[in-house]
Amino acid sequence: MLPAVLMDIEGTTTDIAFVHEVLFPLARRALPDWVRRHADEPGTREDLAAVRRSIRERADAVNLDEIVARLLAWIDADQKETALKSIQGRIWREAYERGDVKSHLYPDVAPNLRRWRAAGSSLYVFSSGSVEAQQLIFRHSLEGDLTPLIVGYFDTTTGPKRSPDAYRAIARAIGRLPGDVLFLSDAVAELDAARVTGMRTMQLLRPGSARDTSSTHPAAADFDEVSRSTP
Numbered sequence: 183m184l185p186a187v188l189m190d191i192e193g194t195t196t197d198i199a200f201v202h203e204v205l206f207p208l209a210r211r212a213l214p215d216w217v218r219r220h221a222d223e224p225g226t227r228e229d230l231a232a233v234r235r236s237i238r239e240r241a242d243a244v245n246l247d248e249i250v251a252r253l254l255a256w257i258d259a260d261q262k263e264t265a266l267k268s269i270q271g272r273i274w275r276e277a278y279e280r281g282d283v284k285s286h287l288y289p290d291v292a293p294n295l296r297r298w299r300a301a302g303s304s305l306y307v308f309s310s311g312s313v314e315a316q317q318l319i320f321r322h323s324l325e326g327d328l329t330p331l332i333v334g335y336f337d338t339t340t341g342p343k344r345s346p347d348a349y350r351a352i353a354r355a356i357g358r359l360p361g362d363v364l365f366l367s368d369a370v371a372e373l374d375a376a377r378v379t380g381m382r383t384m385q386l387l388r389p390g391s392a393r394d395t396s397s398t399h400p401a402a403a404d405f406d407e408v409s410r411s412t413p
């Protein structure tokens with residue numbers, strides 16, 4: 183049986199700069215106006231209630247300016263609050279659906295995902311972005327909609343990316359032995375955690391990524407090289 187392929191996004195399928203220099207600044211710029219326009223909508227209302235409660239006990243006395251200031255402070259402190267991630271996810275979905283932004287995938291990614299899928303491999307994603315943000319990246323990419331190729335998505339609600347337990351949980355969830363899964367990532371700590379469970383690993387060395395000389399994982403410059411070195 184062909185191995186299932188489990189892949190990281192940032193630094194593996196997608197330039198890290200896209201996330202940090204395009205997606206996050208876009209959400210920060212749009213946020214003040216977006217919150218005011220959507221404050222009374224289902225979903226957003228619940229997220230904003232959580233922000234209010236974080237500001238003061240008498241949550242009904244918190245105004246929208248304070249909410250916006252708190253959300254921007256969370257962004258600046260890189261705090262992964264659930265309400266913030268949820269609002270960022272909705273801002274990104276709108277921007278993608280309007281066509282304001284297309285996600286970056288390295289040009290070798292789509293052809294090889296198609297090839298692996300056609301050969302009978304099942305493809306999965308494991309990223310620290312929310313499952314919704316992952317799906318948006320594969321749906322609205324420069325290479326078109328790749329979501330039909332992907333069977334499942336995992337985020338850190340399954341476990342931290344440096345924890346072997348997360349990889350065990352993923353193997354269980356997809357019904358494969360860890361040895362039947364090939365994990366692709368640029369991050370040595372993640373590859374180490376996956377290998378502890380018995381997963382096969384390959385490190386992507388994308389432009390701009392620092393080569394970690396301590397790595398003992400097989401390495402590939404791109405997905406073409408992954409294809410060549412995977413039987």
Ligand SMILES: [Mg+2]
Pocket residue numbers: 190191192193194367368369
């Ligand atoms: Mg990465």
